[in-house]
Amino acid sequence: MQHKEDSWIPHFAGDRCLVLEFGKTIDRHLVDQVVAMNARISAALLEDKLDGVLECVPTFRSLAVIYDPLRSHPQSLIEELRQLDADEVQHTANNTSRFTIPVHYGDESGPDLAEVATLTGLAEQHVIDLHEQTEFSVYMLGFLPGFAFLGDTPKALHLPRRTEPRVRVPAGSVAIAMQLTGVYPWDSPGGWHILGKCPIPLFDAQHDQPVLFKAGDTVKFKSISLEEFNDITEQKTRGHFDRNTLVSETECGS
Amino acid sequence: MSVVTIKRAGLLSTIQDVGRFNLRHLGIPWSGCLVPAWQKIANALTGNPHNQSVIEIWEGGLEIAVTEENVRFALCAHESVDATLSDGSQSIKIQPNRSYKASAGSSIQIKSTGEYRHAIIAFSGLSVSDHLGSTSTYSKASLGGLKGTALQAGDEINVSTSDNAPDLQCHHSLLGTFNDCSLRIVLGPQEDHFSEEGIDNLLSGDFTLGTDADRMGVRLSGPTIHHRDAAAKDIVSDAIVPGSIQVPGTGQPIVLLSDAHTAGGYPKVATVLSIDQPKLGLRRAGTCFNFKAISMDEAIDAVRMQHQQINDAIDSLTPVVNTTLSTTDLLKHNLIDGVIDGRAH
Numbered sequence: 001m002q003h004k005e006d007s008w009i010p011h012f013a014g015d016r017c018l019v020l021e022f023g024k025t026i027d028r029h030l031v032d033q034v035v036a037m038n039a040r041i042s043a044a045l046l047e048d049k050l051d052g053v054l055e056c057v058p059t060f061r062s063l064a065v066i067y068d069p070l071r072s073h074p075q076s077l078i079e080e081l082r083q084l085d086a087d088e089v090q091h092t093a094n095n096t097s098r099f100t101i102p103v104h105y106g107d108e109s110g111p112d113l114a115e116v117a118t119l120t121g122l123a124e125q126h127v128i129d130l131h132e133q134t135e136f137s138v139y140m141l142g143f144l145p146g147f148a149f150l151g152d153t154p155k156a157l158h159l160p161r162r163t164e165p166r167v168r169v170p171a172g173s174v175a176i177a178m179q180l181t182g183v184y185p186w187d188s189p190g191g192w193h194i195l196g197k198c199p200i201p202l203f204d205a206q207h208d209q210p211v212l213f214k215a216g217d218t219v220k221f222k223s224i225s226l227e228e229f230n231d232i233t234e235q236k237t238r239g240h241f242d243r244n245t246l247v248s249e250t251e252c253g254s
Numbered sequence: 255m256s257v258v259t260i261k262r263a264g265l266l267s268t269i270q271d272v273g274r275f276n277l278r279h280l281g282i283p284w285s286g287c288l289v290p291a292w293q294k295i296a297n298a299l300t301g302n303p304h305n306q307s308v309i310e311i312w313e314g315g316l317e318i319a320v321t322e323e324n325v326r327f328a329l330c331a332h333e334s335v336d337a338t339l340s341d342g343s344q345s346i347k348i349q350p351n352r353s354y355k356a357s358a359g360s361s362i363q364i365k366s367t368g369e370y371r372h373a374i375i376a377f378s379g380l381s382v383s384d385h386l387g388s389t390s391t392y393s394k395a396s397l398g399g400l401k402g403t404a405l406q407a408g409d410e411i412n413v414s415t416s417d418n419a420p421d422l423q424c425h426h427s428l429l430g431t432f433n434d435c436s437l438r439i440v441l442g443p444q445e446d447h448f449s450e451e452g453i454d455n456l457l458s459g460d461f462t463l464g465t466d467a468d469r470m471g472v473r474l475s476g477p478t479i480h481h482r483d484a485a486a487k488d489i490v491s492d493a494i495v496p497g498s499i500q501v502p503g504t505g506q507p508i509v510l511l512s513d514a515h516t517a518g519g520y521p522k523v524a525t526v527l528s529i530d531q532p533k534l535g536l537r538r539a540g541t542c543f544n545f546k547a548i549s550m551d552e553a554i555d556a557v558r559m560q561h562q563q564i565n566d567a568i569d570s571l572t573p574v575v576n577t578t579l580s581t582t583d584l585l586k587h588n589l590i591d592g593v594i595d596g597r598a599h
Contacts, residue, residue, distance in 0.1 A: 011442045011443030011444075012440050012441070012442045012443065012525070012550055013442060013443045013493070013495055013498065013522070013525050014440055014495060014497045014498070014525030014526070014527065014528065014553070015440065015525075015527055015528050015529075015550075015553045015554060015556075015557050016495060016497075016528055017493070017495045017525070019442075019443045019492065019493060021443070021492075024489070024490060025490055026490050038279075054275060054276075055275060055276045055278060055279070056279065057278045057279050057493045057516060057517070058279060059490075059491055059492050059493050059517050060490050060491055060492075061490050061492065062492050062493060064278075064492075064493030064495070066278070066495070069528075069553075069554050069557045069558065070557070070558060070561055073550075073551075073554055074550055074554075075550065140491065140517065141279060141280050141281040141516075142281045142491060142515065142516045142517030142518075143281065143491075143515065143517065143518075144281060144394075144515075145280065145281040145282045145283075145394070145395040146280060146281055146282075146395075147281055149491075186394075186395070203395065205385070205386075205395060205396050205397055205402065208386075210277075210280070210282075210386060211280040211281070211282075214279065214280070215279065
C-alpha cells in the first residue's frame with residue numbers, strides 16, 4: 001500500500017494496540033505528521049471522545065494507539081480516528097518547548113570526536129560547530145527510558161554506527177549516528193559516536209516529569225568549557241540546579 | 255497496621271501492580287504483574303481491591319517474617335509450589351489459590367515455585383508508595399518497589415492487620431489455562447516483511463523456549479521465520495508492546511513481555527494475545543509452543559471472555575472448610591473399628 005500525503009495506514013499490533021503508519025523512513029515531515037496526529041488524539045480525549053483510548057506512543061514514522069479491548073474494538077477505533085483527520089480541531093495539546101542543552105565537547109567527555117573528524121574529513125572544531133549550530137527536532141523517545149532521538153544532523157556528520165559498539169557508554173554522553181544525535185540518559189551499551197557530555201541528567205526518576213524532552217520539542221546544544229561542566233555538575237550534586245533554565249520557550253501549537 | 259519483613263529475598267522478588275501507564279511515549283515500559291489474572295485473584299482472596307500491589311517471586315528462596323500483628327495472605331502459583339507457613343511450634347504446607355492468616359512471629363517461606371518459573375503472593379492491605387503512578391519495580395530505571403530495586407533482605411513492607419473474615423479459596427478452571435502451550439496471535443504490524451514460507455513456518459512449527467527469558471521477554475527457537483528479503487530484516491524504529499513478536503535477522507522469534515522496551519528496529523511478524531503472554535513467562539526453558547493466528551474479532555472476544563472468567567472466579571470464591579483434624583478430634587472417633595487385616599478389602 002502506498003502512503004498518500006498526510007495519511008496513515010492502520011496495522012494491528014495485538015489486542016491492545018493499533019499502529020497508525022505514516023511512512024517507513026526517518027523524515028522530519030513524517031515526524032511532524034505523527035506529532036500532529038498525537039495532538040489531535042490528545043485534544044479529542046480532552047473532549048471525552050475516543051472512549052477506550054489509553055495512551056499514544058509516537059515514533060519516527062508511526063503512532064501507536066493503546067486502547068482498552070474491553071471498551072474499544074480496533075475496527076471502530078480506526079473509523080473514529082479517520083473522523084479526527086476530517087474534523088477541524090481547534091485546540092490541541094501540542095505544547096512544544098525549545099531547549100538549550102550544555103555540552104562539553106571532546107577530551108574525556110567526547111572520546112570519539114577525533115575519530116569523527118577523521119571519518120568526516122572535518123576539523124574537530126568544525127564537527128563541534130556543525131553539531132552546535134543545528135536546531136534539532138525531538139523525533140521520538142525510546143530505546144532506553146528518556147533516550148531522545150534528535151534529527152537531523154547536517155549531512156557532513158552522517159556516519160554509520162561504530163563497527164564495535166561500546167559495552168558501556170556513560171550517562172550524559174552526547175553522540176551521533178546516521179542522521180541522528182542523542183544524549184544517553186543512563187550508562188548503557190551503545191554504538192553511536194560520542195562527541196561530548198551533558199552534565200544534566202535527562203532522566204530524573206525523582207522528578208514528577210522524569211523526562212525533559214517529548215516528541216516535537218526543539219533542542220540546540222551549546223558548547224561549554226570543562227570548568228562550566230564541573231560547575232553545573234556541582235550545582236546538580238547539591239540539588240541547586242534548576243532544569244527549567246534549559247527551556248528557552250514554550251509554544252502552544254495550533 | 256502491621257509489617258512484614260523480608261528475611262531472604264530469593265532470586266528475584268519484586269513489588270508489582272497493574273503497571274505504569276501513560277509514560278510509554280517517554281520510553282518507560284509498563285511493567286506490572288506477568289500474570290494479571292493471578293494478581294486479581296490473589297487480591298480478591300485477601301480482601302484487597304484487584305489492583306493492589308503484590309510480590310512477584312521468581313523461582314523461590316523468599317522468606318517473609320510476620321513481625322507485628324496477624325496478617326492475611328494468599329499465594330497464586332503452580333500446584334507443585336513448595337511453600338510453608340511456620341509459627342515456631344508447627345509448620346504447614348501452603349496451598350496455592352487460598353488465603354491464610356499468619357500470626358505475629360510466624361514465617362512464610364516460598365522455597366520453590368515448582369513447575370512454573372514464578373508465583374505471586376498478596377498480603378491484605380500491602381502498601382507501597384507510588385512512583386510515577388505505579389509501584390511496579392523497573393530496576394533498569396530505578397522505578398517502583400521500595401527503592402527502585404528488587405526486594406532485599408531487611409526490607410519492611412506495610413500490610414493490614416488481618417480481620418476475622420474466613421479464609422477463602424479459588425477453584426476456578428481459569429487457573430489451569432496457563433498449562434496449554436498454544437499461543438494465539440494476531441498477525442502484524444509488519445507481517446509483510448516476511449515470506450510466505452516464513453509465515454507458514456511461524457504457524458506450523460514447534461518453537462522451544464530458550465534460557466534467555468526474563469520480565470522483558472523470551473527467545474524461542476524453531477523453524478526459520480524467513481524475511482521477504484535482506485532489506486526486510488530491519489525497519490525504522492516503530493512501537494513495541496508486550497506480546498510483540500520481533501524477528502531479527504536470525505529468523506528466530508523474540509516475544510516481549512511486561513518490561514518490554516517501547517520501540518525497536520526489528521520487524522514484528524505478529525503479537526501474542528495479552529491473555530496468552532503469561533504462559534511464556536511461567537514456563538521453563540525447553541517448553542515447546544505453537545502459534546495460532548486468529549482474527550481481530552476473535553482476539554477481542556477472547557480477551558473479553560477471560561475478563562468475564564476472572565470476574566466469575568472472584569465471585570465464586572468459597573470459604574475454606576477446615577479439614578485438618580486435631581488429636582482431640584481423632585480420639586472422638588473409633589477409626590479402626592472393623593479393620594481386621596489392612597490388606598483386606
